[in-house]
Amino acid sequence: MPTITEKTVREIALETPSSIRVFEALGIDYCCGGKRPLSDACSHANVDFDRVQQLLEKAKCDSQAAAGEEWSGKPLRDLILIIIQKHHGFVRRETPRVEALLTKVGLRHGPNHPEIAQITQLFSAMSQELSTHMHKEEQVLFPYIERMERATERGEPIPPAFFGTVKRPIANMVAEHDDAGALLARIRELSSGYTAPAGACPTFLALYNGLEEFERDLHHHVHLENNILFPRAVDMEKAG
Numbered sequence: 001m002p003t004i005t006e007k008t009v010r011e012i013a014l015e016t017p018s019s020i021r022v023f024e025a026l027g028i029d030y031c032c033g034g035k036r037p038l039s040d041a042c043s044h045a046n047v048d049f050d051r052v053q054q055l056l057e058k059a060k061c062d063s064q065a066a067a068g069e070e071w072s073g074k075p076l077r078d079l080i081l082i083i084i085q086k087h088h089g090f091v092r093r094e095t096p097r098v099e100a101l102l103t104k105v106g107l108r109h110g111p112n113h114p115e116i117a118q119i120t121q122l123f124s125a126m127s128q129e130l131s132t133h134m135h136k137e138e139q140v141l142f143p144y145i146e147r148m149e150r151a152t153e154r155g156e157p158i159p160p161a162f163f164g165t166v167k168r169p170i171a172n173m174v175a176e177h178d179d180a181g182a183l184l185a186r187i188r189e190l191s192s193g194y195t196a197p198a199g200a201c202p203t204f205l206a207l208y209n210g211l212e213e214f215e216r217d218l219h220h221h222v223h224l225e226n227n228i229l230f231p232r233a234v235d236m237e238k239a240g
Contacts, residue, residue: 007038010035010226013030013227020220022055027047030223031181031218031220032182032226034226034227038052080229088134090221091127091214094214095130104203105204115190119191126180126184129183140169141166141170145166145233158237177222177226180222181218184214191208194209194212195208
């Protein structure tokens, strides 16, 4: 059995869902970068490995923090509903709000903070990609996964799909997740970890808080898809 040093961040997040809180607090990517061993992820995030181990051990004992987060045995249709209602809904609600804040901060503080223009371009590119991405999931991939699940429950053959194997659209979705994660990582870098400048106005503070919340939600969103929904869908297809 691999030690915690050898385990990937993804494995730890799946085994101990409350560890996600630790990863979020320390800026450790557990979704797009979840294939890294924990030691490498700590180095990448520039955090002390021993400290992370202590925090993860504490999280492991915190069963209340993990309540309601375990999806490994629940129906995929329930997980899909959560993804659409909670996470896709969050993206659609928050995108126009963050864009409005970016416009306000850019007009008022842009000349002294050129990074705002860069962040605006990156966020715009990411939001456009996410809009198309979520539409493809909701109209094509998710309905097919639900059809596979219904067929499996009835003991029927897996229904054919125009894209062949479910691995194909899943690979595309994962690649798009990686793209969104890279854009957010660049936004985090440009914003100095979402740290507003000294004396920043409430709008500036609200912008960086909104961007940080957006990143946190997207990380959890991608975790549910990359690490739970998609692998289970692939296994279901194999078994069928």
